[in-house]
Amino acid sequence: MSGDAENKPGGAPPELDPVIHAQARLRVVAALNVLADGDEMAFNSLKELLGMTAGNLSVHLTKLEDAGYVRITKTHRGRTPVTYVALTKRGRLAFEEYTAAIRALLDNAGGVR
Amino acid sequence: MVDDDERAPSPEEMLRVIEEQSHATVRLLQGDPRLLYVPWGVSWLLGFAALFLHYGLDGRSYLPISQMQAVSVLMGAMIVAGAVSAYGIVKMNKSVRGDTSARGAMYGYAWLAGMVLASLIAIRLGPMLPAAERGLLWAGGPLLVVALLYMLGGAIWLNWPMFFIGGWTAGVNALGVLLGPGPHALLTAVLLGGGFIAAGLWLWRRQRG
Numbered sequence: 001m002s003g004d005a006e007n008k009p010g011g012a013p014p015e016l017d018p019v020i021h022a023q024a025r026l027r028v029v030a031a032l033n034v035l036a037d038g039d040e041m042a043f044n045s046l047k048e049l050l051g052m053t054a055g056n057l058s059v060h061l062t063k064l065e066d067a068g069y070v071r072i073t074k075t076h077r078g079r080t081p082v083t084y085v086a087l088t089k090r091g092r093l094a095f096e097e098y099t100a101a102i103r104a105l106l107d108n109a110g111g112v113r
Numbered sequence: 114m115v116d117d118d119e120r121a122p123s124p125e126e127m128l129r130v131i132e133e134q135s136h137a138t139v140r141l142l143q144g145d146p147r148l149l150y151v152p153w154g155v156s157w158l159l160g161f162a163a164l165f166l167h168y169g170l171d172g173r174s175y176l177p178i179s180q181m182q183a184v185s186v187l188m189g190a191m192i193v194a195g196a197v198s199a200y201g202i203v204k205m206n207k208s209v210r211g212d213t214s215a216r217g218a219m220y221g222y223a224w225l226a227g228m229v230l231a232s233l234i235a236i237r238l239g240p241m242l243p244a245a246e247r248g249l250l251w252a253g254g255p256l257l258v259v260a261l262l263y264m265l266g267g268a269i270w271l272n273w274p275m276f277f278i279g280g281w282t283a284g285v286n287a288l289g290v291l292l293g294p295g296p297h298a299l300l301t302a303v304l305l306g307g308g309f310i311a312a313g314l315w316l317w318r319r320q321r322g
Contacts, residue, residue, distance in 0.1 A: 023122060023130055030134035034142065039211035049141055049208075050134075084210060099131060105124040 148201030150313030152194035158306030160187025227258035
């Protein structure tokens with residue numbers, strides 16, 4: 001975990017969460033992490049923001065939902081079905097740990113951060 | 114199938130992805146400052162410039178333009194500004210639901226309540242005042258609402274530029290009201306009209322940077 005990496009700069013490299021360590025899912029999580037607690041983003045807005053197809057985004061969201069990182073709510077706005085997506089507490093924590101681990105890796109490598 | 118996204122990129126690349134995606138999301142959620150500030154700036158610049166040309170600094174008109182004509186320019190420009198910024202707000206809010214959008218809706222109703230109340234006060238008290246003072250009531254009252262709601266918006270969303278823009282509006286309005294209708298119109302046209310245009314463009318540039 002990130003904490004280990006920070007405590008032992010010369011030790012084993014921090015493990016990166018495989019669920020988030022894929023560019024598309026990392027972008028999903030990074031986008032949702034910007035939302036305030038209690039907010040959800042409409043699926044279509046997220047799709048446009050990320051420039052993904054609906055099918056592609058759905059696949060990644062399912063993987064994130066299976067890991068307990070996102071919460072998906074299907075509802076209606078008038079008669080139109082709308083899907084909302086939010087990061088769970090677990091997802092937010094996983095993203096924070098992933099970011100810390102990436103920074104630790106860069107620090108260990110004498111990187112830019 | 115392993116798609117293109119599943120390859121393991123370098124930590125630098127991943128950090129860059131995080132930063133870029135976070136910025137893009139903030140841009141989406143904050144809305145386009147060009148739609149939220151610039152239309153108001155343009156409407157005040159045009160409307161209050163027309164009022165200034167009517168009042169003049171010493172009570173003599175610089176152009177043969179009646180108070181009604183100048184007010185019509187201001188009102189017409191403000192209706193256009195309201196429509197453009199409402200479009201910006203709707204575009205900004207349709208992406209998200211939850212506490213933030215509830216806060217935004219309450220804030221929107223506060224604008225409506227403030228503007229209706231300022232107009233009612235001016236409608237009731239305006240006829241009792243001389244023409245120039247009546248104009249000041251119509252201009253200064255709504256600007257009081259604008260100033261307070263921008264400052265309040267800054268407090269709600271912890272948005273310092275918004276808070277300072279509200280404070281700037283309050284200061285310019287206060288000074289103008291003290292100096293009288295001509296100076297009020299001039300100060301509002303230049304410092305608030307020009308100020309909102311400059312602020313909108315500056316915030317937009319900062320958002321993109």
